[in-house]
Amino acid sequence: xxxxxxxxxxxxxxxxxxxxxxxxxxxxxxxxxEARRNELAEDYVExxxxxxxxxxxxxxxxxxxxxxxxxxxxxxxxxxxxREGLITRAKYRSVFLTDEGRALAKECRNRHEIVLRFLIRLxxxxxxxxxxxxxxxxxxxERTLALFKSxxxxx
Amino acid sequence: xxxxxxxxxxxxxxxxxxxxxxxxxxxxxxxxxEARRNELAEDYVExxxxxxxxxxxxxxxxxxxxxxxxxxxxxxxxxxxxREGLITRAKYRSVFLTDEGRALAKECRNRHEIVLRFLIRLxxxxxxxxxxxxxxxxxxxERTLALFKSxxxxx
DNA sequence: GTAGAAAGTTAGCCTCTACTAACTTTTTGT
DNA sequence: ACAAAAAGTTAGTAGAGGCTAACTTTCTAC
Numbered sequence: 001x002x003x004x005x006x007x008x009x010x011x012x013x014x015x016x017x018x019x020x021x022x023x024x025x026x027x028x029x030x031x032x033x034e035a036r037r038n039e040l041a042e043d044y045v046e047x048x049x050x051x052x053x054x055x056x057x058x059x060x061x062x063x064x065x066x067x068x069x070x071x072x073x074x075x076x077x078x079x080x081x082x083r084e085g086l087i088t089r090a091k092y093r094s095v096f097l098t099d100e101g102r103a104l105a106k107e108c109r110n111r112h113e114i115v116l117r118f119l120i121r122l123x124x125x126x127x128x129x130x131x132x133x134x135x136x137x138x139x140x141x142e143r144t145l146a147l148f149k150s151x152x153x154x155x
Numbered sequence: 156x157x158x159x160x161x162x163x164x165x166x167x168x169x170x171x172x173x174x175x176x177x178x179x180x181x182x183x184x185x186x187x188x189e190a191r192r193n194e195l196a197e198d199y200v201e202x203x204x205x206x207x208x209x210x211x212x213x214x215x216x217x218x219x220x221x222x223x224x225x226x227x228x229x230x231x232x233x234x235x236x237x238r239e240g241l242i243t244r245a246k247y248r249s250v251f252l253t254d255e256g257r258a259l260a261k262e263c264r265n266r267h268e269i270v271l272r273f274l275i276r277l278x279x280x281x282x283x284x285x286x287x288x289x290x291x292x293x294x295x296x297e298r299t300l301a302l303f304k305s306x307x308x309x310x
Numbered sequence: 311g312t313a314g315a316a317a318g319t320t321a322g323c324c325t326c327t328a329c330t331a332a333c334t335t336t337t338t339g340t
Numbered sequence: 341a342c343a344a345a346a347a348g349t350t351a352g353t354a355g356a357g358g359c360t361a362a363c364t365t366t367c368t369a370c
Binding site for chain 2: 025026027028029030031032035036039043065066067068069119122123124125128130131132134135136138139140141143144147148151
């Protein structure tokens with residue numbers, strides 16, 4: 001049946017779907033799924049860096065408030081981040097970034113800031129820009145980020 | 156303690172974190188999580204519409220190939236989409252969109268196409284544009300989409 | 311028309327994210 | 341200093357998304 005579609009059909013009406021082979025599209029989706037897996041970690045690390053910068057420490061209660069989730073969700077997520085080597089912490093104490101975590105935070109902050117400036121430069125209001133940047137920043141390739149930066153920085 | 160931070164602290168050093176109240180940031184993250192929940196459904200519906208358009212039907216095996224996942228994953232996802240009223244189907248048969256599903260597909264296709272044209276207009280190569288559009292399209296507000304469209308359509 | 315191939319489903323497993331309820335630890339205020 | 345409040349953790353639940361292995365149904369080619 002698949003053979004039928006690939007031969008009989010696409011022979012006479014070359015389609016968008018066939019022009020873009022399944023492999024290529026699958027790769028795109030796999031990339032997106034990969035990005036999705038890292039999004040949460042990036043959100044946490046970025047937020048933790050912010051909180052440390054602002055308040056000298058990152059407490060689970062503040063992380064939970066900023067993310068809009070409950071405390072146990074944060075406890076679990078932090079356990080995962082610790083497992084992944086992005087943070088260190090002791091039970092009942094606040095959270096610190098490892099070198100790796102700090103590097104990731106810096107990268108995230110940079111991306112976030114570029115996307116935000118880009119959207120505002122494009123004419124978006126600051127609030128919507130902030131909302132959209134939060135979602136978009138995880139799905140922007142290096143190349144796109146460079147273009148965003150050029151646009152935002154242009155005279 | 157939270158009270159302490161809100162009063163004692165922000166009174167003397169107004170910080171980024173405090174300027175952007177926890178509620179507002181939490182809203183942003185909740186928005187992103189909401190978007191994430193719909194992403195898969197949107198990917199499926201968009202792809203199903205494509206396949207129907209190209210081949211007259213959308214078979215699980217083709218959906219799986221295009222998304223880069225295994226057949227049982229598709230079976231499960233389709234059950235969810237049917238539960239949500241986006242598709243109809245009979246066991247062992249291919250998939251059809253409901254009116255609601257068709258509307259969503261149309262909306263997604265429109266967004267996808269605008270984001271893609273925008274990125275290309277910005278100077279991105281077609282392949283990277285396709286990869287990034289796949290991730291970005293789900294996180295673009297109406298306002299941002301309008302700006303993207305203006306930019307892509309400008310003379 | 312039927313046997314073998316292809317497609318689809320089911321069952322069972324895993325991880326991640328979120329929740330509530332109940333518990334422990336730490337902080338705070340008197 | 342100690343009781344009450346706040347913060348943090350643990351345990352248990354649920355759903356989404358992914359997988360493999362094993363099974364059933366449909367298709368196809370002879």
